[in-house]
Amino acid sequence: MEDELREVSQSLVVELAGSIGLRNSRLAQSVIGPLFRPVTDRLARIGLTFDRNALQSGLSRAMGITLEDFASQVTSRGAQVFPPEGPLLVISNHPGTYDSLVVASQLRRDDLHFISGDIPFLRKLPHANQYFYCISDQENGRMLAARKAIRHLQEGGAMLVYGFGHIDPDPQIYEGAAELIDHWSPSIDLFVKAAPQTRILVAMVSGVVSPKWRNSILYQLRSNPVDRRRLVEFGQVSYQLLFPRRLMTSPRISFSQPAGVEELRRESGTQQVLPAVIARAKALLSDHLEWVKTLN
Secondary structure, three states, rough: OOHHHHHHHHHHHHHHEEEEEOOOHHEEEEEHHHHHHHHHHHHHHHHHHHHHHHHHHHHHHHHHHHHHHOOOOOOEEOOOOOOOOEEEEEEEOOOOOOOHHHHHHHHOOOOOEOOOOOHHHHHOOOOHHEEEEEEEOOOOOHHHHHHHHHHHHHHOOOEEEHHHHHHHOOOOOOOOOOHHHHOOOOOHHHHHHOOOOOOEEEEEOOOOOOOEEEEEOOHHHHHOOHHHHHHHHHHHHHHHHHHOOOOOOOOEEEOOOOEEEEHHHHHOOOOHHHHHHHHHHHHHHHHHHHHHHHHH
C-alpha cells in the first residue's frame, strides 16, 4: 500500500510540474516534491480509496464518499427526472474543484463516463480509470477520446461533458457565467448525430468555490480570467487537503428536464441541438441562482 501511495503521489508531483510547463524537469520535481508532498500524499490516499470504492460500491457511491472530504452537504434540484438507463449525455458547466464528484454523486448512474485530459494520476487508479476517456498528446488524441465516448453512448451508457471545455466561473461567486454558455462546444452535435437515441440533460453546479479563496491574493496574481480561476481552485483544494474538514463547501446542483435529439432540433429550428441546449442552459442557470437565494 505504501509503495502504491508513493507512486501515485509522485505522479501528482509530475502533474504539478507540468502545470507550470516543467513536466520533464527533474529539478522542478525535486523542488515541488518536498514542498507539496503533504498535499500530494493526501490526494493520493483519497484517490486510492476512491479507486477501491469504485470497484466495491460503484462509481456514484464512490464519488459521494470522496466528496465528503471537501463538502459538508450537496443540495440538488431535479435529480429525480433523469433516466436511470439508456444513452444519456449530461452537459454541465465546469466551475472546477470537485464539480464532477457533485454531478456523478447526484446522477446515480454507475455507467457514467468522462472525457478527461491525459492525467498520470488517473492512470494509477486501475478501477476508476476505466470511467475516463483520456485525451492523449497524440495528434488525433481528442478524436480518439470522442470516438470512445460515442461508442459508449451507442451502447446505452451515460457521458458527462463540460459545455465550455475550460474552467467556468462558479455562478455563486463570479460574474460572467451566463455569457460563457454562448461558447459551449459544437462537439455536442457530433455525439448526438452518431448516437441519435441519446437523451440530453443539462446540469448547473455552483457553490464549489469558497468566497474566501475567490477574494484571496491568488486571484490577483493572474490577469487571464481562466488562469485566475485555476489558481484559486489550486489554492482552495490544496488548503482543504492540508487541513482536512477545516473548510467545507456546500455545493448546489440543478438538472434540467431530459430531452431527445428531435425535440431539441425542433426548439433550435435547425438540425443542430446546440442552440436549444444553450437556451436551456441559460434558463436553467437563471432558475438555479434564484433557487439558491431561497437556500441562504
